[in-house]
Amino acid sequence: MSARMPRSPQTAFGAGRSIDWLLQVQASGRPNKAFLTWEPFIGQPKTWSYGEFTSQVSRVAAGMRRSGVGRGSRVLVHLDNCPEYLLAWFACARLGAVAVCTNSRSTREELSYYTSHSDARFAVTQPNLEALVAAVMPGAAELWVTSCDGASSRATEKCRRFDSLRAEDDCGSQSISGSSAAFVQYTSGTTGRPKGVVLTHSNALWAARVNAAHEGLTASDIHLVYLPLFHVNAMCYSVLATLWAGSSFVLQPRFSASRFWEVSIRNRCTWASQISFALNALAAGQVPSHSFRMWGAGISGHPLEKRFRVPTLGWWGMTETVSHPIVGDPHIASMAGTIGHPAPEYEVAVVRDDGSAVEPGETGALLVRGVCGVSLFAGYLDDEQATADAFDEDGWFRTGDLVTVHGDGAISFADRAKDMLKVGGENVAASEIERVIISVEGVRQVAVVAGPHPTLAEVPVAFVVLEYERPGIEREIIDACRERLSDFKVPRAVEVVRELPQGTLGKVAKNLLRAQLRSAVATSELRSEASNGERTHPTHPGTTMG
Numbered sequence: 001m002s003a004r005m006p007r008s009p010q011t012a013f014g015a016g017r018s019i020d021w022l023l024q025v026q027a028s029g030r031p032n033k034a035f036l037t038w039e040p041f042i043g044q045p046k047t048w049s050y051g052e053f054t055s056q057v058s059r060v061a062a063g064m065r066r067s068g069v070g071r072g073s074r075v076l077v078h079l080d081n082c083p084e085y086l087l088a089w090f091a092c093a094r095l096g097a098v099a100v101c102t103n104s105r106s107t108r109e110e111l112s113y114y115t116s117h118s119d120a121r122f123a124v125t126q127p128n129l130e131a132l133v134a135a136v137m138p139g140a141a142e143l144w145v146t147s148c149d150g151a152s153s154r155a156t157e158k159c160r161r162f163d164s165l166r167a168e169d170d171c172g173s174q175s176i177s178g179s180s181a182a183f184v185q186y187t188s189g190t191t192g193r194p195k196g197v198v199l200t201h202s203n204a205l206w207a208a209r210v211n212a213a214h215e216g217l218t219a220s221d222i223h224l225v226y227l228p229l230f231h232v233n234a235m236c237y238s239v240l241a242t243l244w245a246g247s248s249f250v251l252q253p254r255f256s257a258s259r260f261w262e263v264s265i266r267n268r269c270t271w272a273s274q275i276s277f278a279l280n281a282l283a284a285g286q287v288p289s290h291s292f293r294m295w296g297a298g299i300s301g302h303p304l305e306k307r308f309r310v311p312t313l314g315w316w317g318m319t320e321t322v323s324h325p326i327v328g329d330p331h332i333a334s335m336a337g338t339i340g341h342p343a344p345e346y347e348v349a350v351v352r353d354d355g356s357a358v359e360p361g362e363t364g365a366l367l368v369r370g371v372c373g374v375s376l377f378a379g380y381l382d383d384e385q386a387t388a389d390a391f392d393e394d395g396w397f398r399t400g401d402l403v404t405v406h407g408d409g410a411i412s413f414a415d416r417a418k419d420m421l422k423v424g425g426e427n428v429a430a431s432e433i434e435r436v437i438i439s440v441e442g443v444r445q446v447a448v449v450a451g452p453h454p455t456l457a458e459v460p461v462a463f464v465v466l467e468y469e470r471p472g473i474e475r476e477i478i479d480a481c482r483e484r485l486s487d488f489k490v491p492r493a494v495e496v497v498r499e500l501p502q503g504t505l506g507k508v509a510k511n512l513l514r515a516q517l518r519s520a521v522a523t524s525e526l527r528s529e530a531s532n533g534e535r536t537h538p539t540h541p542g543t544t545m546g
Helices: 019-029 050-066 083-095 108-118 127-136 201-215 232-245 257-266 276-283 384-389 430-437 473-484 510-522
Strands: 034-038 046-049 074-077 098-101 122-125 142-145 159-161 181-187 195-200 222-225 248-251 271-273 294-298 312-316 347-351 363-369 397-405 411-416 420-423 426-429 443-453 457-466 493-496
Touching (some): 019 201, 034 083, 050 083, 074 108, 083 098, 083 122, 083 181, 098 108, 108 127, 108 473, 122 127, 127 142, 181 201, 195 201, 201 232, 201 312, 222 232, 232 248, 232 271, 411 420, 426 430, 430 443, 430 457, 430 473, 443 510, 457 473, 473 493
Parallel strands (some): 034 248, 074 098, 074 122, 122 142, 222 248, 222 271
Antiparallel strands (some): 034 046, 347 363, 397 411, 420 426, 443 457
């Protein structure tokens, strides 16, 4: 008998099921239970039951289908958090279309790349982004514009109001394979351009079920969501997990320190995914009595845990992993400061440079193994080479992160081997910023590293070597980055140096630059960002602090 047992496609996780299947099942079983509560900054809150939300999805899907959206169509979803984002996303899933989810803070150059690379032919956006989307998609078949930011749409021939999609007729359920692409999320990598991570319906169902289990969600939980829906944290860890558990969630446009407790208390929220800059902002104020029973905060036993009176769950994941290959336990406390233990749904390895396993106390490269299209992403959009390069010969996904393994099996995050920055919760590839800076006249070399920051954790700092002396080059570099990059990717400081420190094989020793920054901050010598006053406590771009 062969040691390798044959597997039927019908027995694979997610086979015969889709995102729309899950939505329909929950709507059928709990039609009147609250699913989504929208808490806008302007206007009154509004709640949709499971039944009402599913009916709206069906109507939007019918309107999209009349406009030509069908199986395999790629639809750009370029929005801030709002109910229309979710209606469009789930409507695409019902039709078998692919939602191309992009950062609403993208520049024209970035968005132009996303739309051309994904070959999106339809788009959903909001009034203040309408002109930008129309400019980068001149050949769009349809562009639907919401009213979520309170402004008015131009409503031209190809720019129609989103509400026009809410047809009176219904869109019947489609037979969608679990292996079909459901959505694409662009994520920063080590190359100059972000990659489109393709996630299937089975990926989404895996995210829903596994994340709900990891978080210990029940039907009585109410999840607060302020993180952007174009990231897996909000969509997979929060929205889809809520859907699987049959619980409820409250959606905010973005983080607001002044509104966080008001909204949380009024809605009796019990769960939330948090990031460091938000916790730091909230720690500056009073902590009222609340209903939160747990926060996903990246590390277990967060230093602010006692102040907020909320246990924190450690976890680690990427867009490519859908869920958390490393996670704490909602019932048993993990070692403080760790990201958790290997999750039973994944294989996790931590290895030295020679491929051998590390010993307790050692730091090594983090590898993850799972099933592509189910527990791991299906691949990078239209890039077979990048997909192949992401795995080793034994099928282990190279995460590009370094972690430390402790004696009890708990794991701590150590560093990013992929030269990535984490700016207020946003992944930023240093190479993206370097690509822009090197194009500025007079720049011979550039190295971008993470500088420490009291609220954002990390911010980009650029070190440049010039071909010749150029007064005002720092401001010119900042302006070039502001024009071509999202605001959170813009360096907070530009340091002109005579040379960059060299490591082995002639590579720039970025570890020495990071150490230099830490020392400079400790002695208050780091120059502020090109005289724009953002030296000490800039608010996180795209968030409301007051």
